[in-house]
Amino acid sequence: MCSDVLLIELECQHCELRFNICRKCYRGHVYCSSSCRRQAQLKARRKVQSRYRTSDKGRETHRCYEKMQRMSKTNRTMADTSTNTPPLRVILYPIVQNTKPRCSFCGVYGKMVDVFPRR
Ligand SMILES: [Zn+2]
Numbered sequence: 001m002c003s004d005v006l007l008i009e010l011e012c013q014h015c016e017l018r019f020n021i022c023r024k025c026y027r028g029h030v031y032c033s034s035s036c037r038r039q040a041q042l043k044a045r046r047k048v049q050s051r052y053r054t055s056d057k058g059r060e061t062h063r064c065y066e067k068m069q070r071m072s073k074t075n076r077t078m079a080d081t082s083t084n085t086p087p088l089r090v091i092l093y094p095i096v097q098n099t100k101p102r103c104s105f106c107g108v109y110g111k112m113v114d115v116f117p118r119r
């Protein structure tokens with residue numbers, strides 16, 4: 001038996017874009033795209049760093065952090081090159097008012113619900 005595809009509406013916690021997402025695409029999304037997630041994470045990290053630096057314990061943690069950064073340099077260099085390219089437009093189907101709701105990612109039509117019911 002084929003049941004309705006369920007959709008929920010989410011708001012990106014970085015750019016505040018609203019989008020629909022179906023159960024199949026949903027992986028605990030809070031951001032509309034990976035670039036938004038990355039930017040939000042960078043912002044959060046800067047906040048944590050400045051807070052740490054104000055205390056002695058924080059300075060110590062910061063040294064550890066820098067060491068970790070150096071160790072992961074290879075990974076970061078690879079990631080940095082991708083920031084030069086424009087961010088991928090992940091939302092393929094933005095919400096259009098007065099039309100049948102569809103998943104903003106895979107485009108499947110479905111029924112809007114507040115939360116996905118438990119299986
Ligand atoms: Zn966003």
Ligand SMILES: [Zn+2]
Pocket residue numbers: 021022023024025026103104105106107108
């Ligand atoms: Zn989908």
